[in-house]
Amino acid sequence: MKRHLLSAADLTRDDAELVLRTAEELRSLADRPIKKLPALRGRTVVNLFFEDSTRTRISFEAAAKRLSADVINFSAKGSSLSKGESLKDTALTLEAMGADAVVVRHGASGAPHRLAHSGWVRSSVVNAGDGTHEHPTQALLDAFTMWRHLGSLDGRRVAIVGDVLHSRVARSNALLLHTLGAEVTLVAPPTLFPVGIDTWGVETSYDLDAVLPKADVVMMLRVQRERMNASFFPTAREYSRRYGLDGKRMRTLQDHTIVMHPGPMVRGMEITADVADSDRSVIVEQVTNGVAVRMAVLYLLLSGAEGVAGADESENDA
Numbered sequence: 100m101k102r103h104l105l106s107a108a109d110l111t112r113d114d115a116e117l118v119l120r121t122a123e124e125l126r127s128l129a130d131r132p133i134k135k136l137p138a139l140r141g142r143t144v145v146n147l148f149f150e151d152s153t154r155t156r157i158s159f160e161a162a163a164k165r166l167s168a169d170v171i172n173f174s175a176k177g178s179s180l181s182k183g184e185s186l187k188d189t190a191l192t193l194e195a196m197g198a199d200a201v202v203v204r205h206g207a208s209g210a211p212h213r214l215a216h217s218g219w220v221r222s223s224v225v226n227a228g229d230g231t232h233e234h235p236t237q238a239l240l241d242a243f244t245m246w247r248h249l250g251s252l253d254g255r256r257v258a259i260v261g262d263v264l265h266s267r268v269a270r271s272n273a274l275l276l277h278t279l280g281a282e283v284t285l286v287a288p289p290t291l292f293p294v295g296i297d298t299w300g301v302e303t304s305y306d307l308d309a310v311l312p313k314a315d316v317v318m319m320l321r322v323q324r325e326r327m328n329a330s331f332f333p334t335a336r337e338y339s340r341r342y343g344l345d346g347k348r349m350r351t352l353q354d355h356t357i358v359m360h361p362g363p364m365v366r367g368m369e370i371t372a373d374v375a376d377s378d379r380s381v382i383v384e385q386v387t388n389g390v391a392v393r394m395a396v397l398y399l400l401l402s403g404a405e406g407v408a409g410a411d412e413s414e415n416d417a
Contacts, residue, residue, distance in 0.1 A: 100399045103215045103224045107235040107274040115242065115278055121395035122243050122388070128165060129387055139168035142199040142401055146172045147189065148227070149205045154362060155227050155237075158386070159202045162393035168401075171196065186210060190219035198222045199401055208232035223400040231265050231293075237361055238271035240392040242279060244385050245316050248357050253280035258310045260286040260342060261320030261369050264293050268361045269320060273299045284310050288332055288342065307342055312351050318359040319344055319369045335368055345371040349379065357381050 100114050110118075128134050144163040146156050156172065163170045173189070186205075193201055200223045203211040208230030215224040228234040242252065249255055257276055263269045263285050276283050277300045284302040285292070296303055304310050311317065322338065332338045344358065352358075358370075358379045366372050375382060 105226045107238045107271040122391040125394045126391040137167045139166040142168045144168045144200045145198040146202045158389045194220045202227045204228045233271045234267040238275040240389040255281045255315045257316040258314040259318045262322045263287045264291045
């Protein structure tokens with residue numbers, strides 16, 4: 100892998116498969132009484148969050164701690180400085196602290212790239228979500244979840260449904276799944292497709308019912324109302340009727356098809372409770388897999404090793 104993880108497009112197929120294999124080795128830790136490895140002992144990982152995201156921050160924190168790294172949570176939300184100054188000043192502070200990896204969540208698209216290529220820090224930079232741009236570790240954990248259930252993703256059909264326009268998850272998944280050989284169809288109302296969608300290498304559809312029976316994976320996206328400054332659909336009820344996944348639609352799926360959601364869910368709008376809690380749903384598993392995948396990313400970026408040193412012998416190392 101390269102020094103940073105800024106975009107799913109940075110990953111070759113070999114890179115992505117290395118992360119998945121490493122995550123599989125590390126996933127076994129979740130079932131052990133003592134869930135720590137000494138792999139990153141003495142390293143410092145900083146979670147630098149300019150935007151709220153409890154789930155992602157906790158996932159990265161758990162991942163770093165399970166590898167025995169020191170973790171600093173740096174919440175930069177509410178800073179009165181402009182974004183450029185705030186990012187630079189904070190970066191210089193982190194450099195002075197000797198951070199080995201900086202996990203960045205920022206409301207401005209491109210902020211992690213700026214941090215990585217600015218010369219302000221020597222640490223590895225991991226993009227934990229920037230604006231409406233990308234969220235590469237979410238795509239990796241989603242791919243890992245699919246891989247565990249379906250095996251090779253070559254030729255698998257993945258439907259990603261909902262607010263594509265505001266979704267960094269959709270963009271990262273489209274890039275990574277294409278790299279891994281899957282066929283992606285994005286399903287949304289016309290108002291929730293971004294300009295330039297034809298360059299993403301995916302199919303698009305406005306008709307959810309036509310896509311569902313052929314899908315091996317159905318991933319529902321949250322409607323991000325906080326990012327909307329206009330009316331993108333008539334009502335929540337109308338959106339749910341046309342693009343929500345309910346029990347009736349779930350019954351049209353193939354027997355092996357899994358249902359995913361990056362969270363947090365708006366139950367009753369994009370997905371009904373009976374679907375979210377059904378046997379087809381792997382939503383809770385995605386959270387567990389997220390820790391393993393982020394462990395793999397931090398391990399590979401900071402150690403550069405091909406395998407997980409100590410994964411077998413250090414079970415009792417606290």
